[in-house]
Amino acid sequence: MQQQRLVFDGFTGPGLRGLFTPDRVAIERQDGGVVAERTAPRDAFAGHGPDTPWDQLHALYFAGYALWNYLTAPYLLTRPGVVVEELEPWREADEEWRRLRARFPQALATHSTEQAFYYNTAGLLRRHDYAPDVLGGTPAAHFSEHHVQASGLVFPIHRYVVPVQKDGHAASEPIPITIDLTGISVT
Structure with a gap:
């Protein structure tokens, strides 16, 4: 990394x-x-x-x-120059998630300078909010599901992105991006 x-x-x-x-x-x-x-x-x-x-x-x-x-992620949040702060918890459906706001240095290629990461009580990433600069800064909620282990590390293998509404809640559609990962290995 x-x-x-x-x-x-x-x-x-x-x-x-x-x-x-x-x-x-x-x-x-x-x-x-x-x-x-x-x-x-x-x-x-x-x-x-x-x-x-x-x-x-x-x-x-x-x-x-x-x-x-x-x-x-989440090791990304420990890189030099990344500033992280905990926000108020977030309720999503029947779960309460911890939220972290991260501010990234300009030298790091990423969606946007400020992003939010949501973790469930098991410490698994469930949602990641950002507003990609290269897409005009439109706010997006990126959900992560179906976590698997590879070499002791945990990866969510099903991901999808939806728009974020003005109140911070995610819209249910459209789903412009889905990502399904298979065959994860760490060398």
């Missing part, structure tokens, strides 16, 4: 991979030959609106930083 880096095998096609770091995204062949790349990838979102089309490198940057952040 020392550096933000993620590799997507098969990204955009067989024999290709997508590489994400905060300063560079690239689509490469397995031999390392570069098919496409972009330095300062976050800058490529400047001036984008909700209907602005993305290219493959936009998608690679978004998916790269998002998944890296999702898979490293």
Whole structure:
């Protein structure tokens, strides 16, 4: 977890991979030959609106930083420069969740500078709120379910994102993003 880096095998096609770091995204062949790349990838979102089309490198940057952040939480909250404070508990359906507000340093590629993490009484992440800068800052609630263990670490393998209403409660729809992870291993 020392550096933000993620590799997507098969990204955009067989024999290709997508590489994400905060300063560079690239689509490469397995031999390392570069098919496409972009330095300062976050800058490529400047001036984008909700209907602005993305290219493959936009998608690679978004998916790269998002998944890296999702898979490293809660350890992400212990990184240098991250400021965390506990908020009032939150009631969701029949459960009471502890909430943490995190403020992230600019050097960390993430959805937004300020985010909230909700943990149940077992200490499992259940909800994560943010307003992705690259999507115009629209507030979103990211729910996490079906936690599994891999090498002693716990990962939620079913995730979905819904809009946040003005009162802070999550809308039930639309569900623009779902993520189902399989075959998690830690090396």
